[in-house]
Amino acid sequence: MTTRYRLIQLLADGTFFSGESLGQQLGISRAAVWKQIRSLADLGLDVHAVRGRGYRLSSSLELLDQAVIQQALATEFASCLDSCEVMQSLDSTSDHLKRCVVPVQPGRAHACLAEWQTAGRGRRGRPWVSPYGSNLYLSLAWGFDAVPGGLSGLSLAAGVAVVRALRLIGVQDAGLKWPNDILFRGGKLAGILVDLAGESSGPCSVIIGVGINMNMPANVAGTISQPWSDLSEFQGRISRNILAASLLNEMVRMLREFSCQGLTGFLDEWRRYDVIAGQTVSLQTGQGTILGKVCGIDEQGGLQVSSQGSIKSYHSGEISVRLAG
Numbered sequence: 001m002t003t004r005y006r007l008i009q010l011l012a013d014g015t016f017f018s019g020e021s022l023g024q025q026l027g028i029s030r031a032a033v034w035k036q037i038r039s040l041a042d043l044g045l046d047v048h049a050v051r052g053r054g055y056r057l058s059s060s061l062e063l064l065d066q067a068v069i070q071q072a073l074a075t076e077f078a079s080c081l082d083s084c085e086v087m088q089s090l091d092s093t094s095d096h097l098k099r100c101v102v103p104v105q106p107g108r109a110h111a112c113l114a115e116w117q118t119a120g121r122g123r124r125g126r127p128w129v130s131p132y133g134s135n136l137y138l139s140l141a142w143g144f145d146a147v148p149g150g151l152s153g154l155s156l157a158a159g160v161a162v163v164r165a166l167r168l169i170g171v172q173d174a175g176l177k178w179p180n181d182i183l184f185r186g187g188k189l190a191g192i193l194v195d196l197a198g199e200s201s202g203p204c205s206v207i208i209g210v211g212i213n214m215n216m217p218a219n220v221a222g223t224i225s226q227p228w229s230d231l232s233e234f235q236g237r238i239s240r241n242i243l244a245a246s247l248l249n250e251m252v253r254m255l256r257e258f259s260c261q262g263l264t265g266f267l268d269e270w271r272r273y274d275v276i277a278g279q280t281v282s283l284q285t286g287q288g289t290i291l292g293k294v295c296g297i298d299e300q301g302g303l304q305v306s307s308q309g310s311i312k313s314y315h316s317g318e319i320s321v322r323l324a325g
């Protein structure tokens with residue numbers, strides 16, 4: 001492990017360390033400690049330097065621990081996981097899996113988590129802000145044989161899996177905004193990106209990437225281009241490792257269910273978590289912008305919008321909720 005990551009491990013508990021003691025433990029000079037400390041800002045970490053006391057992180061970090069995650073996996077799901085890597089830094093956990101594990105055998109899975117993503121990807125080509133150690137960045141690659149009804153509903157089913165995982169660890173009021181944004185207290189808490197390798201009608205591999213904001217550091221929060229939220233009010237009560245395991249369990253459970261029955265078995269639950277049904281929205285589609293009232297989702301997962309006296313289903317697009325008036 002590099003000096004930089006050993007330094008983060010030392011600082012992770014959030015208490016003060018003098019430059020001298022850090023230098024001793026890392027086997028480097030105090031000047032080199034100072035240089036390393038300054039470089040932590042590039043990872044999105046916020047370090048306080050106080051004369052006479054030393055250095056500390058602005059808040060403590062629970063670092064990812066592969067052993068803790070694997071121990072918390074349900075045996076029935078762990079048995080189909082061929083690998084579960086925990087990395088310090090990657091461009092993107094989804095791109096890493098795409099390079100390294102595709103094609104995946106039907107019914108088998110590979111998982112990858114990273115403390116930091118240097119090129120985290122969001123939907124519609126947006127970046128996903130991925131500072132070190134404070135949020136979750138997780139991807140799961142899964143092999144499908146053939147899926148009843150195709151893969152079009154998979155991203156909605158993945159949203160249900162993320163809400164289930166959050167509920168299981170005590171976050172009860174997370175909801176879904178079509179197609180698969182996870183909202184919490186008015187902002188986007190988590191996002192899902194589904195990448196497909198192969199043909200959606202035959203054997204293929206999918207990579208589902210999930211980012212969950214847990215404790216977004218103030219120094220990167222300003223770079224996020226949409227209203228967001230995080231789980232910072234639960235800080236200390238929700239373990240990143242346990243949430244990661246809960247997410248893996250729920251994703252594998254969902255993928256098995258989805259392989260047999262497609263989206264059908266998830267529709268009722270998706271509708272229960274829907275936070276935009278009944279709202280007036282503008283939907284940007286490839287053909288233009290539609291203004292209308294959301295009437296929920298259809299059996300294929302399309303968004304039903306009532307506009308100018310008729311209801312139509314849309315299968316892609318970006319929603320903005322319009323404020324009354």
Ligand code: BTN
Nearest residue numbers: 092120121122123191192209211
């Ligand atoms: C969205 O824009 O709503 C989707 C965000 C998905 C982010 C996750 S973080 C883990 C995985 N790796 C990536 O590069 N993106 C996804």
